[in-house]
Amino acid sequence: MDFKLSKEHRALQEKAREFTEQVLFPYEMEVEENNGLSPESHKYINGQVMEWGFNATNHSKEHGGTGYTLFEQALISEQLGMSTGAIWDAVPQPSFPMKFGTKEQIEEYLIPTCQCKRRDAYAITEADAGSDPTMCQTTAVKCDGGYKINGEKWYVTVGNIADYLLVHTHIDGDPNKATVFFVEKDTPGVSIKRTPEFTHHFAFKHPEFLFEDVVVDESKILKGIGEGFNMTKDWFVEARLGIAARCVGGAERVLKEANDFAANRVQGDRVIRDYQVIEHMLVDMTMDIMAAKSLLYRVCWEISGDMDRKLKHARASAIKLWCSEMVNRVTDKGVQILGGRGYMRENAVERLWRDQRVDRIWEGTSEIQRNVIGGQIKKRGIELYTGWAYEE
Template sequence: MANLTETNSFQSSLSLKHQNLQRKAQRFAEEVLMPYESQCEENDGLDQASLYVINQDVLNWELNAINHAKEDGGQGLTIFEQMLINEQLGKVTNAIWDTVFQPAYPLRLATEQQKKEYVIPTNQGLRRDAYAITEEQAGSDPSQCITRADRVDGGFRINGEKWFVTVGDAADYLLVHAHVDGDPSQATVFFVDKDTEGVKVKRTPLYTHHFAYEHPEFIFEDVLVDEMKILGNVGEGYDLTKDWFVEARLGIAARCVGAATRALESANDFAAERQQFGKSIRNFQAIEFKLADMTVAIMAAKSMLYRVCSDISESYDRKANHARAAALKLYCSEMAGNVCDQAVQILGGRGYMRENAVERLWRDVRVDRIWEGTSEIQRTIIGGQIKKRGLGIYVG
């Protein structure tokens, strides 16, 4: 596979530390994860033996919990450094990048007891979390959640249902967004172990992609948890969920740039080798212009990605970070969808074959315009920020 990173004459704009981190992530993606792509595609997932081997490799390469502090068992990387890694992981199809576990950002606010029970083991690859927010009637608007946590002696009783719980099949505990006593202003996040009585898997739907993990639907029937299972405080759930969205959206944006880059590399290589009418098809203007447009789109997205992640690494402005992450997720996800679609077109019939990475990338990135906030929701956030803060937050 062609390597844009090593041939980039502007590589020196990154510090030596960041260049080394980027190369490490690239090697891990290519040497460790990509060999599992065919297995994951053919079997609609990875078997437990493969997941175990990858988990050990993640630990050995020190890529576990890159978004958490070293004292909690993570790698303590900045937002910018996390982005460098996620960009390379995004080149891997079938979401096998998710085996490089990055426990939810809000876990940083766990108590010392919660860190011992949940956070540190999760960062060390001994446990796995999954964030449970979406419901049948509540997706883009979490305030519409009807999952409730009613106060009882000694704690809370949780009742409700959650959809699209990504990694819910592999996780052994869930971070459940629920409304205390049914009050949306009392949104709260709870630790809920999957083996707790009353936690049930309703069903595991099939999706367009063949991902390494699944997205089950969960039912909570009179699930009892004590007050020690609250993450943060009662009423902070919405802010914690927004923080999680920011981190998730930044990760999606980075992986979209990586996915688009691999698709462009594949299309460029194919166009150079494919001969029609006595010459390489890259010499036909119809193909040449596609490659040019794809390249410029990635250039723009990557510039935006690096700038915003660098800024957020230095910023503690929660609202500004939320606003910029929305713009980044919107632009990069839509760019990746278009680039991957054009790559399929350039490869023609071969681009429609699942054995080729561009076909899998084309399917994989479609969800990036939907999950963790649709493109329409990102535009709503951006429009709202312009009304409140003016254009400067984006173009200043």
């Protein structure tokens, strides 16, 4: 067994680190002070994304992306996750299910999105449908000209800058006919109900959208009627792995900041890291990151191969649960070590403390992940999680 990163993977990791520090870090305080990224800054970062070759890491070169494996995507996302204000979202990963589009859909939507010329937003969550998309109330009914969509979607991340949406609906209100439509944001009947503010200062917004008698052509259906639920679950796998990787990166930055501070902050005639209580916090933070990173690399490497779809879902739930809870433990200790400085918004540790709280909620809460894992244990046994990959 050889767990070392290859020379190529180390080079990719270093490139992503340099990109994050040189391109993203300088805009952190703009996001914090202005509660968002200006159009000019966003345009500049988009240009840098293309120049550095980090556009659409999750899509093939044939479709205008960079064609990285899930493991390589994790290496990149880990570094991007060190930035605050979720500026990592200025490095777009077009929604995974779009690869199932028709030739016309790929040319109209996927390729220009992979080239940073367009931007998508996935509209799933509703007031009464969060982690369980089967509770979706947004409907699509056959009509003259295609389908008529009615409903409301919440927390549509980057919905303020996206020019089109992927809208998860139920045909005729039937959950067995879950269907995703491409919907241009300027289509008559599409409107933003409101744009709520959240704990973090995010580079972009999460508007609530209304769909009132929105007519879309049948050609805007992605993959087919009834395919929406499986596509959304597949999207969740990719999204959860991305969250896990960014959580590891965020935790690493917090640990570095806390470790450096503890090595230089003097209280009682000695640096505070010489106090055992501080040293033990640093140890716990380090061990948390070590365990999470080991899990992240292992699972992303496994999923990059040929793995059963249900097994991918099961493993993605585990990694998302562990890493999102880990980063909250680490950031809380980081704030404590920095004391009053750790509570100042000008400090990256404080910003990450706010940023990372949502990771235990979006793309499936920690409680939902435990339900998924518990169900898998009942069906497949504990070896699914405690065993080790091997070849027959």
